[in-house]
Amino acid sequence: MATYFPRAEETREILKKQRVVIAGVGETEQGKIPDKSSFQFLSEASKLAIEDAGIKKSDVDGVITAFSLVEHTFMHCTTFADYFGIRPRFFSSVAVGGATAVWMVAEAAMAIASGQADVVLCVRGDNTLSGISSSGMVALIREMCHAEFEFPYGLTTPGGYALVAQRYMHEFGAKPEHLAAVAVTARKHASMKENAMHKKPLTVEDVLSSRVIAAPLHKYDCSIISDGGAAFIVTTEEKAKSLGVTKPLVYLHGMGQGYSHQYLTSLTDLTQIYDAIGNSGKKAYETAGVGPSDIDVAFLYDCFTITALLELEGLGFVPRGEAGPFALEGRLELGKDLPLNTHGGLLSQAHLGAMHHVVEATLQLRGEAGPRQVEGATTALVHGNGGIVSAHSTIILNKEPL
């Protein structure tokens, strides 16, 4: 894998010179909010991020959106620009599933570095919980697997992750309680976040006695579905200062992607997944000039508990097969070895891809995470995963310039 990222030094120089920053973040109320549309959430989140940065709406000259699971649009970014009332000179819809939010930051950085835009609004919002129809849900599950060679066998999305979890448990002797521990930690952290959907304490026993969805995954091994929006403003330190941004700036130090497969049918072995996660991390680490031990707080994609375990190992935080015991020993909790998803993640806070992971990472590095604050947090890693542990993206953020 030594040749995976031959231009790390060059990328590092670009980020060093550009000083790309997150200058503002916003998140709307998350939960079951039946009276708001997807585009309302997008707009409200954008407004909050613009206000947080203390800039004007007209300062935004680039926009990156994703997609909606409810209101399908052929050109999502420009549809949103029209609704919100902006005429950006750079626009893009990033659609790489759960890898999207993290990649929005990277794509904004690339747009800025190549002169396409100076102030990029990155936003996602959706009324997934209230708005998705039963046929829309079936369509989503079908899209997550091969419509011709997998879906006819009744494969579901939790089922796809369950297939990976079963193999993982077989290879490493992991137990269901190892998976459950990730959900328990997420809930503990969500209980400290006001804007979180599920805060009631959860025990390993609760997870293991919850309904089996697709063995070995139980109900509480699966992420939640929610309504809401979140946004962030990506710009440069120079531009932020010229616009009078007063919030502490959070600097982009590294970014990377890694790809394994789209369909599990095409998967050779677990190593292929670890390599995809690892390559994504490697690009980010090498650009930033740091390693796993330098990360103060981690935001990993947790659509299912197994996802977080694979990422912890693939990103080099713990050796392969050891993430389960690490989680069960409580070492992912606030104040311990590696605080994970201090906002509660997709398992307990809200599900909007990794949007809230990026928002919370920013709050942590600004020292604004309140009761969830990781003392002295300087460096954060955010990792997104799309598909069935298929497509990966990683960024490394820091409170100081590169």
Next chain:
Amino acid sequence: MSEYKKPLPEFRPETKPYWEAAKRHELVLPKSKTDNRFFFYPRALSPFEDMTQEIDWEKASGRGKVWTYSVHHMGPTPAYKGEPPYVVALVELDEGVKMMTNIVECDPSEVKIGMEVEVVFDDVTEEVTLPKFRPVRS
């Protein structure tokens, strides 16, 4: 058989030989003529470096091993409501490729990784036959 409400495969033209063979109760696999290797799922071009469109359809042994599996307690569509749990599995065929399938003709609790399985054919509609697998009985 017109009562079948579960998802049916959404055919692509290039996969026709596979489904026609399944209807004859034969499992065939696409093989690159130049690379001489099997691949799965079927595609119009070999996914290998050769990118060849010269593809052979070879009859497979129909034997393999369970690489991983998941007992599904909830199906993807309303048609699964009230159904007993079923086994979705990735089977590694003797030819080296993996296939998503169901393990049938056994209790879900008997399924294990590494279990030897053989193909059976489920004529779910008049047009569609799904290759599935059952434990090898010998």
